[in-house]
Amino acid sequence: MTDAIRRAAAALALVRRAGPLSCLAYLALTVVQGLLPAGTALLLKWLLDALQPGADGSPEPLVAGLAGLGVAAAVLPNAGEYLRARLKRGILQVVQDRLFGAVNGFVGMGRFESPAFLDRLRLAQQAAGSAPDQITQSLFGLLQQALALAGLLGVLFVISPVLAALTVVAAVPALLMQLSLSRRRAAVARGMSPRNRRQLFYQQLMLDLRAVKEIRLFGTGDWLLGRMRTETRAINAAEERVDRRVVLTQAPLALLGAVIAGGGLIWMVRGAARGDYSAGDVMAFIAVMTGVQGGLSSVVTDIAGCHQALLLFGHYVDITRLPPDLPRGTARAGALREAVELDDVWFRYPGGDWILRGVSLRIAKGQSLALVGLNGAGKSTLVKLLLRMHDPERGAIRWDGTDLRELDPATLRARVSAVFQDFVSYDLTAAENIGQGDLTLLDDHARLASAAKEADIHDELEALPRGYRTLLSRSFPDEDDPEESEGTGVLLSGGQWQRLALARAMLRSGRDLLILDEPSAGLDAAAEQRVHEQLNAYRDGATSLLISHRLGAVRGADRIVVLAGGRITESGSHAELMAAKGEYARLFTLQAAGYTDAGEVLC
């Protein structure tokens, strides 16, 4: 209950923040609308009593009053709808800002790799879009209905206290039933969240340009459609079960209401025949009963809607109030003076086996270090730890002797530049794609072009239809030319994207540490050679970590380390490792033999 109050308070605070004036106006409208039914019933009773033979007083003012209330009843809902829509837009803006602000505030990436968290995030996103409006509507609706009911029950109480009491008592089971149903609905929404996300995944996959080719070639479209249908059917079946329960429980409750209303009318008519009630009383009773029945069912629906929205809204509130995923240090990472060191680092993903089992490694300032190892050895994981996307479970990583956990992560990351193996191809212009590396240089064409030159992609970008302003996507119309229905965007090749990602890293040149995770994957032989020449020149004297399966590219590094079985198993220069005849020498010889054989065949 306290949770519900806390969430309702949070939702109302949001509504007030989204539009204080609209909120006040909506409240005033709600109160006036709430008082309308009782006012109408009273005026009706007085009018009928005034029309009785021998009654004194003129009916005209009462007719005018009734007409006035009729106009108000017709006009006010429209004004209310306008205010509600206005509030809804404001609320949406605030909640989206807060939700995505909270998500962007996570230090690491562990939460994004947790299915349970992703389910909560989806529910929070859903709640952010609809719950505050639903809560406002149902809370204000409740206020309006409560006022209307209080007024109507007051009128009914004056006519017959017994009928008033019976009507209130009959509402209690309906209320309890609705609360239990809304709890069930929220549980279904929670239970269906993984299915909803999978359904969305299949939908997006079928629409994703990157997936279209494989789907066509492998003929997996119908299979994906079938999977999407299975999820949709399961979601529908769960919702259908709740809906059926709603209908089955509501029918007897409606019958109970009808019995009370019908019985009450018989009672009133008989009473009127005995002269206990006036014609105005009977008329007012009919108006009151109609209003009370409708009002009670609205109250019950509003409470249920509000309860359900509050349960859903809980996910939003929880996400926006989550504690930091990783402790956030406050010390500023200074310019690297000596080394970045991994000291007996152990790491595993939640529920998994150890990936790193006591890795100790020193990347000295000015040193170019290469890290090699088989697929799945943990090289990219080590990079994630260096950038503090995760914390080691045991051991520590130190930046000039300071544990990364003590550093402000933003200042640490500002000192590093990196190309990830799974870099992102943004649906943005070429300039913006490079500019993601340093947003302060987004409009500095000279710097963007110089980074592109270092990554050997400048000429190709310059040759695009709009040069650096060309949109690198076929998913959106060009913002500069929205009328062009065919779109003016261009798609780059895999190797061109790879070099663009490298340019993004190069824009951050001059940082203290450069991390290159497979920077030449997908490049043609000539481009690979040019890129590595550039990189070698760039890495000379700079502190860098290069990960590559192309051992020809790593041989020039000052030091090469081999990661195997979660540990550093070999370390030295290319010549030293070859002389040691260990795993590195085996892999290098294997690769070199492949080239030699090819050469021999060609010759």
Ligand SMILES: Nc1ncnc2c1ncn2[C@@H]1O[C@H](COP(=O)(O)OP(=O)(O)OP(=O)(O)O)[C@@H](O)[C@H]1O
């Ligand atoms: N988010 C994750 N959750 C669970 N396991 C993961 C996650 N990311 C990676 N792994 C696992 O950790 C291991 C190391 O993966 P990692 O990507 O670090 O290897 P790698 O050495 O970079 O491999 P490759 O040479 O193929 O790029 C793999 O077994 C992988 O399945």
